[in-house]
Amino acid sequence: MEFSFNLLQYFEKVVSQAAEKLESVDDSFEPQMRMADERFGDFQANGALPFAKRNGLNPRELAQSLVEKIESNDSWETSIAGPGFINFKLKPEFFLSWLKELGNLDKTKKHLLSESPRQIVLDFSGPNTAKQMHVGHIRSTIIGESLARLLALQGHSVIRDNHLGDWGTQFGILLYAIKRAEVSLDELGEEPVAVLEDLYRQGNSWVKESPQSLEEARQELVKLQSGDEQNCSLWQKIRDLSLGSFEQVYKLLGVRFDYAHGESFYRDQVEQVYSVLQKQGICTEDQGALVVFHPEHKRFAKQPFIIRKSDGASNYATTDLATIAYRKKEWNAEHIIYVTDGRQRDHFDQLFMTVKKWFIQENIDCPTLSHVWFGTILGEDNKAIKTRDGQPVKLMDLLKEAIDRAKKMVEEKNPELEEEEIQRRAKIIGLGAVRYADLSQDRTLDYVFSWDKMLALQGNTAPYLQYAVARIHSIFRKVGKTPSELPEVIISPESDNEKKLARKISFFPLAIEQTTKELKPHTLCVYLYELATEFSSFYNQEKVMVDDQNVQNLRLFLCAKTQIVLKLGLSVLGIDTLEEM
Ligand code: ARG
Numbered sequence: 001m002e003f004s005f006n007l008l009q010y011f012e013k014v015v016s017q018a019a020e021k022l023e024s025v026d027d028s029f030e031p032q033m034r035m036a037d038e039r040f041g042d043f044q045a046n047g048a049l050p051f052a053k054r055n056g057l058n059p060r061e062l063a064q065s066l067v068e069k070i071e072s073n074d075s076w077e078t079s080i081a082g083p084g085f086i087n088f089k090l091k092p093e094f095f096l097s098w099l100k101e102l103g104n105l106d107k108t109k110k111h112l113l114s115e116s117p118r119q120i121v122l123d124f125s126g127p128n129t130a131k132q133m134h135v136g137h138i139r140s141t142i143i144g145e146s147l148a149r150l151l152a153l154q155g156h157s158v159i160r161d162n163h164l165g166d167w168g169t170q171f172g173i174l175l176y177a178i179k180r181a182e183v184s185l186d187e188l189g190e191e192p193v194a195v196l197e198d199l200y201r202q203g204n205s206w207v208k209e210s211p212q213s214l215e216e217a218r219q220e221l222v223k224l225q226s227g228d229e230q231n232c233s234l235w236q237k238i239r240d241l242s243l244g245s246f247e248q249v250y251k252l253l254g255v256r257f258d259y260a261h262g263e264s265f266y267r268d269q270v271e272q273v274y275s276v277l278q279k280q281g282i283c284t285e286d287q288g289a290l291v292v293f294h295p296e297h298k299r300f301a302k303q304p305f306i307i308r309k310s311d312g313a314s315n316y317a318t319t320d321l322a323t324i325a326y327r328k329k330e331w332n333a334e335h336i337i338y339v340t341d342g343r344q345r346d347h348f349d350q351l352f353m354t355v356k357k358w359f360i361q362e363n364i365d366c367p368t369l370s371h372v373w374f375g376t377i378l379g380e381d382n383k384a385i386k387t388r389d390g391q392p393v394k395l396m397d398l399l400k401e402a403i404d405r406a407k408k409m410v411e412e413k414n415p416e417l418e419e420e421e422i423q424r425r426a427k428i429i430g431l432g433a434v435r436y437a438d439l440s441q442d443r444t445l446d447y448v449f450s451w452d453k454m455l456a457l458q459g460n461t462a463p464y465l466q467y468a469v470a471r472i473h474s475i476f477r478k479v480g481k482t483p484s485e486l487p488e489v490i491i492s493p494e495s496d497n498e499k500k501l502a503r504k505i506s507f508f509p510l511a512i513e514q515t516t517k518e519l520k521p522h523t524l525c526v527y528l529y530e531l532a533t534e535f536s537s538f539y540n541q542e543k544v545m546v547d548d549q550n551v552q553n554l555r556l557f558l559c560a561k562t563q564i565v566l567k568l569g570l571s572v573l574g575i576d577t578l579e580e581m
Contacts, residue, residue: 003101005101007043007506008034008043011031011045011088012033014088015031015033015047015070015086018066018069018071019066022069024055024057024062024065030051034046036088038500038503040081040087041089042088044081044085045088048066048084048086049083059084060080062084063080063086067080076090077091092492095499095502095503095506096489096502098506099557099558102561109568113154119156119333119335120156120158120336121159121331121335122147122148122151122159122161123162123337123339124141124143124148124160124337124339125140125250125339126140126162126164126165126340127165127242127246128165128166128170129239129243129262130170130174130193130197130200130238131193131196131200131242132194132197132395133246135377135385136341136376136377138377139341140340140374141253141255142253142434142439143439144160145255146435146573146574147339148160150515150516150524150572153512154512159259160258160259161257161327162261163261164239164242164261164262165262168316169313170200171220171224171238172218172219172221172222173207174199174200175224175231175234176206176216177199177200177206178199179220180206180213181202183195191245192241192245196238196241203217225313239264248396252399252431261323263319269325270318270319273307273321273322273325274308280357280358282358286304289304289310290307291304291306291307292304292307292350299346300346300349300353303346305350305351305354317347324355324367324369327367328359334368335369335370336367336369336370337370337519338370339372340371342373342376344371349371351369352371355369372443372519373443374444375445376446377449379448379449385449398434399431403430403431404426404430406429406430407422407423407426409455410426410429425581429581432570432576433461433462433463434454435462435573435574436573436575437449437462439522439524439525440460440461440525440526440529442520443521460525463581464532465528465529466575466577468562469563469566470580470581472535473563476559476560478545479544479556483556483559488553489553489554490553497537497538497541498542498555498558500538505531505565508569511523511524511528511569512524521573524569524572524573528566528570531566535566544559
């Protein structure tokens with residue numbers, strides 16, 4: 001049987017093949033493979049019980065006949081437990097050959113390639129122009145980037161699209177304020193977007209003060225939307241300035257995009273959306289607006305999905321509808337993933353339901369649509385995080401503070417280092433800590449932002465994982481060897497710690513698979529943390545530099561494999577590592 005690098009899949013195949021040989025079992029049998037409790041085995045097939053129940057068979061007998069049909073193999077032992085579970089206990093030799101097969105970094109990556117690569121659009125970050133990116137955008141940016149890397153690692157073709165909020169009613173007020181204050185957009189100074197934000201605030205209070213100002217702001221918007229040359233060029237300038245300031249954050253974080261189409265890109269495609277949905281009878285007029293109801297849904301039967309406002313203007317929903325059609329047509333998207341906060345869940349549910357109806361009628365294959373949503377970042381007072389004066393925390397300030405704090409740690413530990421090296425390490429540790437603090441939480445939960453926790457060297461933190469990687473580097477420095485020049489390993493893991501570590505490394509493909517299935521990076525974090533912990537007990541209890549060369553080679557080999565997996569896993573999370581810490 002063909003070996004599969006993902007052990008869960010491998011044993012699934014083993015059981016399925018045995019099942020095919022049994023007459024009493026038909027296609028409806030599923031192995032239901034799980035990781036087993038270490039005390040009893042490594043993997044467990046739970047499928048005999050439900051199948052036997054459905055078909056009036058004795059589950060233990062069924063499990064027994066399955067075991068008899070499993071090809072005999074000296075790499076593992078099978079046993080039957082409970083009402084008919086089949087346990088597989090892998091022998092140390094099996095883990096050794098698996099680890100050899102893992103190979104170096106390049107080979108490890110090859111093992112992770114998907115058999116069915118897809119064309120995936122990842123829609124993440126999506127800040128709004130004329131506003132500074134604040135901490136609310138951090139999660140979308142960080143989670144999105146990590147998902148992009150995760151999917152690309154498996155050979156999917158990932159299109160990264162930054163769907164900027166660059167088209168909306170706020171531009172009327174902003175243009176009005178720019179003109180009334182007689183500001184030149186070429187002279188906004190060092191932080192142009194902060195000035196634009198102030199101007200918007202000023203404009204907002206002007207329009208609240210007088211109906212005449214409000215009307216003038218409206219006119220500015222109408223002019224922009226009908227292509228007035230001066231307003232369009234101001235708008236373009238605002239967009240460029242904003243994108244320039246976002247780029248600084250992206251550059252610092254190592255985040256990149258293939259496109260930043262934004263809402264404005266679709267402004268000429270909205271008419272098409274209205275007419276198709278009207279023709280198909282999917283939308284109706286309701287108090288002057290064009291809306292979609294979904295009678296089959298408890299709430300959306302009454303809660304409208306507004307696709308054209310009563311004043312005739314398009315909105316967020318309209319551009320999102322046009323965007324899906326574009327991504328399908330131009331990019332042949334097979335899967336579209338949106339990363340935004342949880343408050344937009346209704347929007348995306350309604351959007352997806354609407355698009356599915358639309359595409360069915362046109363006989364278009366609808367891409368898989370996923371909303372990857374997340375909770376809020378809380379301050380230590382358990383409320384949405386704010387600065388002392390109650391303003392939203394700016395992302396750039398937060399990242400700079402992370403680096404500053406990490407710098408103090410580095411300086412304390414290694415005061416003799418050159419300034420440049422201190423700065424380099426501080427950046428890797430500080431940014432890694434912020435990223436990991438975010439990614440290591442189940443994204444659907446709110447989490448409390450705490451500098452002390454995220455920078456701690458102990459616990460489930462980036463510095464802890466980075467430290468494990470650095471420690472392995474230092475082991476190899478001491479031996480004077482590199483992982484690639486290790487002699488052939490000829491003995492299998494024997495001690496408890498060696499066996500546990502080998503076993504944990506071999507679960508890496510499973511962790512990648514699970515993370516991808518749920519699009520939840522914390523699953524990968526949990527795995528990496530457990531691996532680092534396992535490594536740490538191994539290292540604290542077993543000397544690597546023992547006299548017996550065979551034992552030494554095996555232990556160095558385990559160190560090298562641990563490092564490959566830790567580094568690769570961290571790179572998926574967008575976290576760099578250091579050779580010394
Ligand atoms: N601009 C939006 C926001 O700030 C995010 C855009 C998400 N993408 C989308 N296609 N709707 O919340």
